[in-house]
Amino acid sequence: MFSGSVQTPIVSLFSSAGSEPLHSFACFLDDSKSTPAPPTPAELISSHPIGADNNSQRMGYALTQTVLHLQSPSLTRAYIRCPPHDWGRSCIGREGDLGLKHPWVHIQVRNMGRPWSFELGLVDQTGREGIVRCSTFQNEPLLKPTSPPLLHLPLSFPSASTTPLTSWSTISLYLPTLLLHEIELPSARFSHVSYVKVYATCRLKRVWFSEADSSQKLPWEFELYAES
Numbered sequence: 001m002f003s004g005s006v007q008t009p010i011v012s013l014f015s016s017a018g019s020e021p022l023h024s025f026a027c028f029l030d031d032s033k034s035t036p037a038p039p040t041p042a043e044l045i046s047s048h049p050i051g052a053d054n055n056s057q058r059m060g061y062a063l064t065q066t067v068l069h070l071q072s073p074s075l076t077r078a079y080i081r082c083p084p085h086d087w088g089r090s091c092i093g094r095e096g097d098l099g100l101k102h103p104w105v106h107i108q109v110r111n112m113g114r115p116w117s118f119e120l121g122l123v124d125q126t127g128r129e130g131i132v133r134c135s136t137f138q139n140e141p142l143l144k145p146t147s148p149p150l151l152h153l154p155l156s157f158p159s160a161s162t163t164p165l166t167s168w169s170t171i172s173l174y175l176p177t178l179l180l181h182e183i184e185l186p187s188a189r190f191s192h193v194s195y196v197k198v199y200a201t202c203r204l205k206r207v208w209f210s211e212a213d214s215s216q217k218l219p220w221e222f223e224l225y226a227e228s
Contacts, residue, residue, distance in 0.1 A: 010218070011100060012208040026070045026078065031110065031203060032062035038069075045071060045112065045201065061166040063224055067110070068204040075115050078200035097123065097194040102209035105193070107171045108224065110203035111157040121148075121194035122179050129194065132178045134171075151178060168205070168224055172213060 027038040034044055072078030083098060107118065117135035124130075129148040134155040144150040157169055176190035196207060206222060 007101060009102075009211045010208060011102060011210075012206060012222075026068060026080070026200075028066050029069050030064070031067045032064050034069075042071075044069065045114070063166075063168065063205070065205065065224070070198070070200045070202055070204060071112075072200035075117060075199050075201070079197055080204075081195060081197040083195060097121075097192065098196070100193045100209050101191065102193075102211055103175050103190060104210045104213055105173050105175060105196070105207070106210065107198070107207050108205035109169060109171060109198075110205075111167045111169065112201050112203060114201035116199065116202050117155075118196070118198045120173075120175070120196055122175060123191045123194050124179055124188045125191045127191075128188070130179065132173075132175075134173075153178075166224070170224075174213070 027036075027042070029035055029037075029044075038044065068080075070078055070080065105120065109116075115135070115137045117133060117137075119131055119133040122130050122132060131148055131150045132153065133150060134153045136155050136157070138152050138154040140154065142152040144152065155171075157167075175193065179188050179190045193209070198204060198207070205224065208222070210216065
């Protein structure tokens with residue numbers, strides 16, 4: 001998909017300001033108002049409190065921005081994936097991959113208090129593939145010798161506090177290090193990302209790749225804006 005293109009230092013793979021990528025149940029809404037409501041019979045789950053203040057639960061700041069609400073009673077039944085499963089079936093070689101060579105991936109996501117997971121397909125410079133899956137229901141790192149091998153990592157959102165700012169987080173991963181653990185070969189060198197898959201239940205603002213970590217200066221549209 002991107003392997004034959006000149007890749008800029010930052011590539012935004014998904015933005016909630018763009019067109020709707022998938023339904024099942026997925027909808028775009030204003031994070032601060034949770035509107036518009038999805039078509040019936042779909043019904044939004046309640047937002048997840050992230051702290052306590054004078055014995056009352058608080059939500060923290062919500063975003064005054066459009067986000068993707070991805071929800072399902074079963075985690076694996078609702079997800080977005082890029083590229084789609086059937087992308088490039090008729091292609092020769094790896095033309096159906098994302099082909100993104102950036103070493104950092106970043107995900108802006110809101111904790112909805114439900115099990116949540118995302119996964120990445122990684123490829124080394126010899127063409128060997130592997131999968132990194134991060135989930136809130138995994139307790140210990142686990143390497144499964146499947147084909148391709150699967151590295152399952154525990155993921156946790158920041159713990160609740162009495163002065164929460166927001167239930168939104170930016171998750172950043174350095175992919176070359178994960179590839180070494182996944183394939184278990186000291187000579188494994190990161191080549192590119194073949195796909196990205198984000199499962200329900202969450203609210204998603206953006207997924208992007210970069211040459212540098214999250215400390216780099218980002219375009220203004222990458223920022224998270226809340227009510228003042």
